[in-house]
Amino acid sequence: MTTEHTVIVVSADEALIAQCQQGLAKSEDYRVVVCADDKEAARRLDSMQVHLLIYDVPAGTDAANNLVTSARLSHPQVARIVLGAQDAHALAAQVARNAAAFLFVLKPVFCEQVELTAKRALELNELSRRHRVLSRELKISVDDNIFDEAEQSSLKGGVSQFERLVYVSPAMAELVAEAKQAAATDLPVLIFGETGTGKELLARAIHYNSGRMDTPLYVQNCGGMSQDMLHSELFGHVRGAFTGAVADRLGLFRAADGGTVFLDELTEISPSFQVSLLRFLQEGEVKPLGSDKMYHANVRVLAAYNRPLAELVEKGEFRRDLYYRLKGFELHIPALRERPEDIPVLTDFFIEKYAGVVGRRVVGVTKDVIAKLRAYQFPGNVRELEAEIRRMVALAEQGGYISRRHLPRNIADVSVEPPAGDGAYAIEGDTLKEMVESLEKRVVMETLTRHRWNQSKAADELGLSRVGLANKIKRYNLQDVA
Ligand SMILES: Nc1ncnc2c1ncn2[C@@H]1O[C@H](COP(=O)(O)OP(=O)(O)OP(=O)(O)O)[C@@H](O)[C@H]1O
Ligand SMILES: [Mg+2]
CATH class of the missing domain: 1.10.10 (Arc Repressor Mutant, subunit A)
Structure with missing residues (x-):
């Protein structure tokens, strides 16, 4: 195997964790992430590109409602192995059945078993992925070739992924290369992009590829709340600092000591908050509201915004010194309409994602749907595309295509540039x-x-x-x- 695989081990059993780590350390190919509970594992699944989930069923689990069972639908491409204790084997077996696990094993397990089982599970997953792609291509060539060249190439590979970010465009490849450089440092990162372009997804990818990946990423939205409130969320407060402050509050910066905080909608912060943030970035100083004590915290800051920050600095609305302090790296995610090459692969990716969720097999999309999607401006960017695909998957027939009649009016009405050539008309329609x-x-x-x-x-x-x-x-x- 040449590619790297991420394995999540969900367990609180030290002996088991040690065996897993030892078994998987035998190959350089694995990145092993240990999660103590379902909540932490769910967070990782949504932030990282995970290949295998090893789930040790905790005592008292709800057999129908647990992480590995829900991962079957939410992340169908992740292989699942379920482990259980001897004295609770009936429960563990039920969980394994509900989760359609690749394998169910009773503890104790030894590192050699882990090594071999992980390898087989990943091989099987890769085989079924290839099988899916090939049968789709076969169906496409039988079904009177309604897919175009570009679209088929997306199925054949060439698709890149940085954790949960999917792309093929050179613009995104360049951005991801920069993001990987940023991840390797401890500098602050500014992420700029229109709404729905994937700023938070990129922030998560950076965090989970950084030296701080063992801690969760703390997210704080800076918009839509009073600045006092924001101050108390981040820096904490002491009891009685303001009406309603009935107890001390630690604040996110101290809670995240040693980790990363993602500040969303950074441009919404007030001038006085900008001063506190600058001091925090320079000295790591945290002074809770109403307290005269000064604390210290070591936190890496990632921040996102969708209004041009440099212009706000020119207009004097955002402190220049703070801007310079924050821009260790400055990453700009292009709008989706500026990289239409990504639309077919994202469409494919979301079809697979939602077809699994609603239990429907959708073969693909027709050529003219892709043409319409590529011509549409997508003011809501990838989030809007995702919502449209999700809706269309729900409407499509079992085993069928998504075709023009599934498109909403605003996208169906977009005019597609006719192909070059005198008086040529682009012919639209499936029938x-x-x-x-x-x-x-x-x-x-x-x-x-x-x-x-x-x-x-x-x-x-x-x-x-x-x-x-x-x-x-x-x-x-x-x-x-x-
Ligand atoms: N390149 C991508 N690959 C896969 N999914 C993506 C990609 N970009 C965005 N998404 C999906 O689009 C949705 C929006 O992404 P995200 O929340 O990161 O955007 P955002 O830029 O933070 O948006 P906002 O400005 O509204 O906060 C999410 O569901 C995310 O999973
Ligand atoms: Mg966001």
Whole structure:
């Protein structure tokens, strides 16, 4: 094996953890992450690209509602192995069944067993992945070739992933290379991008590839709350510091000592909060509200924003010294419309994700859906694309394609650039009827426009009666927009 695999071990059993670590340390190929409970493991699954989950069923678990069972639907591509204690084997067996685990083993297990089982589970996963891709391609070539070249290549590989970020575009590849450099340092990172471009996903990827990956990533949104409140969230407060402060509060910075804090919507912070943040970045000083004691915390700060920070600095709305302090690395995630190459692979990725969740097999999307998606502007970026795919997967027939009729109005109405060539019309539609209609609509519209909507002349040229033309205009809802 040449690629790196991430294995999550969910267990509180020291002996088992040691055997897993020892077994998996025999190959350099594994990154092993130990999680004490379901909550921590869920966080990791949502932040890292995980390949194998080794789940040690804790006593008293709900057999139907636990991490490994829900991972079956939420992260179907992660292989699952369930372990259990001898004296609770019935419960563990039930969990393994519900989770459709690759293997169910009773403890104790030895490192050699872990090593071999992990290897087999990953091999099986890779085989079934290849099988899926191949059968899809086979189905595509049988189904009268409605996929285009670019789209097929996305299935064949060439897709890159940085933890949960999926991409093929050179712009994203460049960004990820920079993000990996940033992850290797302890410097602050600024992440800029429109809404829904994946800022938080990128922040998580950086944190979980950094030297601080053993601690959770603490997230704080700086918008939508009073600045006093924000101050108390991050720096803490003492009892009685303000009305309603009934107990001491530690604050996120001290709670995250040794770890990473992600500040979202950074541009929303007030001038006075900017001063406190600057002091924290320079000296690591934390002074809780209402306290005269000074504490210290060692925290790496990652921050995201979607308004141009440099301009706010020019206008004097954001402190220049704080800006310089924060921009150890400055990463800009391009809007989705600036990297349409990513749209087919993201579409594929989300289809797989949601088809698993709703238990539906969807073969793929038709060529003209991809063309529409690529032409659409996506003001909500990847989040919007994800929501659309999720909706369309729910609408698609079992074993079918997502086709044009599943598209919402605003995307279906986007005009796709016709391919280069004189007078060529891009033919849209999945069925012959749809294609003919799309062509007819364009010919009628073009003729009307040429005759400045003189319907007699247009009808003459088209060999239609006036009533026949009026019917077409009504049917296709054509309007004189000039
Ligand atoms: N490259 C990508 N690959 C896979 N999923 C992505 C990618 N980019 C974004 N997403 C998904 O899109 C959604 C939005 O991502 P995220 O929350 O990180 O965006 P954001 O930039 O923080 O948005 P906002 O500005 O609204 O806070 C998430 O569900 C995330 O999983
Ligand atoms: Mg966000």
